Structure formats: C-alpha cells, structure tokens
Amino acid sequence: MTKKNLILLSGLCLFSIALHSEDSVIYMKDNREIKSPQMEADANGSISYKDGAVKLTVKKNAYNYAWVPKPAEINAIEKLLKGNKFKEAADAVPKINPQYKFLGWELTITYLDAAAQAGLGNKAAAIKKLEDFKKYEIIVPEKQEPQLMDIYKLLTSLYIEAGNFNSAEEIFALMGKAKDESVAAVAFNGRGDILYKQGKKKEAVLMYLQTALLFPETNTERPEALFKAASILKTDLKDSRGEKFAEMLKKDYPSSTFVGQLK
Numbered sequence: 001m002t003k004k005n006l007i008l009l010s011g012l013c014l015f016s017i018a019l020h021s022e023d024s025v026i027y028m029k030d031n032r033e034i035k036s037p038q039m040e041a042d043a044n045g046s047i048s049y050k051d052g053a054v055k056l057t058v059k060k061n062a063y064n065y066a067w068v069p070k071p072a073e074i075n076a077i078e079k080l081l082k083g084n085k086f087k088e089a090a091d092a093v094p095k096i097n098p099q100y101k102f103l104g105w106e107l108t109i110t111y112l113d114a115a116a117q118a119g120l121g122n123k124a125a126a127i128k129k130l131e132d133f134k135k136y137e138i139i140v141p142e143k144q145e146p147q148l149m150d151i152y153k154l155l156t157s158l159y160i161e162a163g164n165f166n167s168a169e170e171i172f173a174l175m176g177k178a179k180d181e182s183v184a185a186v187a188f189n190g191r192g193d194i195l196y197k198q199g200k201k202k203e204a205v206l207m208y209l210q211t212a213l214l215f216p217e218t219n220t221e222r223p224e225a226l227f228k229a230a231s232i233l234k235t236d237l238k239d240s241r242g243e244k245f246a247e248m249l250k251k252d253y254p255s256s257t258f259v260g261q262l263k
Contacts, residue, residue, distance in 0.1 A: 110151060
C-alpha cells in the first residue's frame with residue numbers, strides 16, 4: 001500500500017493586525033465578547049483595541065481567549081508544507097511574531113513547527129512538541145477545536161509510524177470528545193493504519209470503509225480511506241472488490257492526489 005505523505009493537509013514589541021472580513025474577538029472572563037476591527041497584543045498578553053476613537057486595554061488576567069483572523073505568515077507556511085518545502089517552513093516558523101500565541105494561533109503555530117520538523121525527519125522532536133497539548137483545555141470550540149484536531153491528527157500519525165499504538169489510541173479517545181463528529185473519521189483511518197501494520201489487512205479494510213461509507217463526500221478523510229481500502233484489496237488481498245472503491249475515489253475526487261497513486 002502506498003504511504004500517504006506524513007504531513008497533511010500547523011521580537012517582543014507591540015504589534016497590530018488590520019482585519020478585512022471578520023472582527024477580532026476577546027472572550028472575557030465575565031462572559032462578554034468584545035469585537036473590534038483592530039487589536040494589538042503586547043509581550044505580556046495584554047490586548048488593546050479600538051472602541052470608536054477610544055483605545056482600550058484588557059489585561060491578560062481579565063480574558064479567557066482572544067482571536068484574530070489567520071495571519072498571512074501562517075498561510076505562507078501552510079503553503080510551504082503543502083509543497084513539501086520542510087526546510088523553508090522550519091526556518092519560517094520562528095519568524096512568526098510570538099505574540100500571535102495571545103491572539104488565537106498558539107495551536108496552529110505548534111502544529112506548523114512540528115509538521116516541519118517531522119518532514120525533515122526530526123520525528124521525536126515533533127512528537128515532544130505536540131505532546132504538550134494532550135491536556136489542552138478548549139475554551140472556544142469553534143476557534144480552537146479545529147486547530148487542536150490538527151495537532152492530534154499529526155501526533156497519532158507519528159505514534160503509529162513509530163509503532164506506539166497505545167499512545168495513538170489515547171489520542172483517538174480524546175478526539176472522540178470533539179464537537180465536530182466528522183473528526184471520528186480520523187480515528188477510523190488511524191485505527192485502520194494500526195491494523196494494517198499489525199498484519200490484520202481485512203480488519204484494516206473494514207475500518208477504512210467506515211470512513212468511506214459513513215461520512216459524506218465533504219469529509220476530508222474520505223479520499224484517503226477509499227484509496228487505502230482499494231489498495232489493500234487489490235494489491236494485498238487480490239480481491240477484485242478493490243476496483244469498486246478505486247472507481248468511487250476517481251468519481252468523487254477526480255483531482256485528489258490519491259487518484260494518481262492507485263495501481
């Protein structure tokens with residue numbers, strides 16, 4: 001079975017961010033939400049924002065979480081990772097303004113750092129960076145959960161590659177608590193990978209098919225599930241039913257990179 005590329009598809013001066021389509025938000029400890037088209041964070045985590053012509057400041061101990069739209073630096077590094085330019089990505093991560101950790105992007109910055117290191121072969125270092133977030137507490141699910149799931153997905157893939165299946169299962173259990181039910185597809189695929197590595201190829205196919213058949217075409221894990229199910233059936237098990245899932249992959253995702261990997 002062809003392996004999927006591991007990396008999928010994460011100064012202390014005052015800075016400001018200009019926003020275009022969506023306001024920044026501060027989630028206060030008194031349950032208020034403060035929105036503003038422009039926010040600034042200092043090295044201590046205090047956030048300043050404009051209320052009309054007045055500039056106000058919120059201290060770090062007065063809010064639970066703050067968020068701004070995704071910075072351009074992060075978009076640029078994600079593009080590098082998609083192009084397998086791991087050295088360039090690794091060099092770019094430290095240049096991201098460190099104050100973004102106060103503005104909602106700590107998780108993604110950690111993911112990008114670990115993904116770049118994993119791509120360079122520094123997988124033990126990548127695992128160490130990601131493991132710090134096993135007990136991460138989500139405060140604003142719609143903002144934080146997708147970022148945390150990226151971390152968990154990468155961490156489980158690294159665990160599985162290293163043969164650390166028990167640790168991977170621990171993370172799958174954490175992913176099962178996600179509000180987004182589609183995240184379960186990551187666990188199905190991951191458990192399929194574990195079964196395959198254990199030589200349980202038929203059981204692996206059944207696990208991948210849970211993703212392929214239970215989730216809609218919009219689920220981002222489904223192309224991989226179809227590819228792996230088709231590949232194992234055709235190549236490992238010499239089962240003609242693999243062609244059915246290969247055709248499903250071609251029909252549902254004609255532009256997927258997995259189509260070109262089919263044999």
